[in-house]
Amino acid sequence: MNSETHITGPVDLGEFIEGFLPDDEPLLLARRRAEELGCAAVSGAAGAALSLLAATLQARAVVEIGTGAGVSALCLLRGMAADGVLTSIDLEPEFHRGARRTLLAAGFAPSRMRLIMGRALDVLPRLTSGGYDMVFADAAKLEYPSYFDQGVQLLRPGGVIVFHDVLAGGRVxxxxxRDPEVLALREVARAMRDDELLTPAILPIGSGLLAAAVRRA
Structure with missing residues (x-):
């Protein structure tokens, strides 16, 4: 018997996936800021997926619903085209200040970000219909169905809409x-699945990403 034979246990795939692209210093600072402000942030794997989607789309115009401390904003901007502009909406002025510091510290010019303070459902109708490459929502789960209705209208053909935390820790x-948040998550998933103009998928990354692309004519 080979004395150097090793017995290994089961691999923690979740840990492997999350550790595939370790956070660099700007992301670590952004996560610390999120913790200080008491706002949730996307996981490393979910952030990498957002960067990938934005890069695949060569996105020049992205809407983010729920700014937080700028973790997801940083991931989105890193994938976007060099002249792309991120429009991020949040009610909390502290979050906007934190996100602006995050993005400036990461080297993004002020012209690359448009931070709008307000309730998303009031702001979204004022944005240009069909003028965006991507919409990312990470805010009030009860409002996800309404974000979906308004967000899809903002996308150009080929554009992508993404919802964060749709698995809700397995509750969905x-x-x-049958609590209201779970019902809202099921409703938006059903609406996305049943829309013949969309190509949808649930990505089991982080706490779950629900995504769909608008079919081209």
């Missing part, structure tokens, strides 16, 4: 659970 898959 439990038919016995």
């Amino acid at each position: 898959g439990d038919p016995a659970l």
Whole structure:
């Protein structure tokens, strides 16, 4: 018997996936700022997926619903075209200040960001219909169905809409659970799945990304 034979245990795939692209210093600073402000942030894997989607689209115009401390904003901008502009909406002035510091510290010019303070459902109708490459929502789950209705209208053909935290820690898959947030998540997933103009998928990354692309004519 080979004395150097090693017995290994099961691999933690979640840990492997999250550690595939370790956070660099700007992201670490952004996560610390998010913790200080008490706002949630996308995981490393979810952030990498957002960068990938933005890069694949060569996105020049992206809408973010829920600015937080700028973690997802940083990931989106890193994938966007060099002249792309991120429009990010949040009610909290502290979050906007934190996100602006995050993005400036990461080397992005002020012209690359448009931070709008307000309720998303009031702001979205004022944005240009069909003028955006991507919409990312990470805010009030109860409003996800309304974000979907308004967000799809903002996308050009080929554009992508993404919702964060749609698995809700596994709660969304439990038919016995009927709380308002879970019902809202199921509603937006069903609406996206049943829309014949969209190509949808659930990506089991981080806490779950629900995404769809607008079909080209």
